[in-house]
Amino acid sequence: MAADARLICASDELRDGGAGVRFAVVRHGHEEPAFAVRFRGRVFAYYNRCGHVPVELDWQPGEFFDDSGLYLICTTHGALYAPESGRCLGGRCNGKGLAPLPVEEREGFVYFIPEE
Numbered sequence: 204m205a206a207d208a209r210l211i212c213a214s215d216e217l218r219d220g221g222a223g224v225r226f227a228v229v230r231h232g233h234e235e236p237a238f239a240v241r242f243r244g245r246v247f248a249y250y251n252r253c254g255h256v257p258v259e260l261d262w263q264p265g266e267f268f269d270d271s272g273l274y275l276i277c278t279t280h281g282a283l284y285a286p287e288s289g290r291c292l293g294g295r296c297n298g299k300g301l302a303p304l305p306v307e308e309r310e311g312f313v314y315f316i317p318e319e
């Protein structure tokens with residue numbers, strides 16, 4: 204694991220298709236909101252920024268999935284994203300997906316791996 208890996212949360216805080224965990228990453232000297240979710244057993248993380256308008260996806264903190272638990276949804280206008288890739292699947296994201304972040308799950312914890 205990279206030396207500068209940053210703890211996001213314990214693995215059991217992320218239920219499959221359930222609530223996500225918000226965290227922040229520093230990019231170009233600014234802190235930007237991000238989130239991690241679990242889908243089909245794996246953990247994925249993205250900048251918390253819709254492809255339509257650069258707002259955060261969750262009105263209720265941590266609520267990133269739609270009711271089906273199969274898609275990530277922006278609560279502002281309902282754009283849908285694939286949890287495993289961030290790809291825009293429909294709605295106002297108009298083909299513009301979520302920006303992914305590298306994460307690693309190890310020994311019961313989830314880490315953000317900053318890019319060198």
Ligand code: FES
Nearest residue numbers: 253255277280282
């Ligand atoms: S701001 Fe996300 S769909 Fe419009």
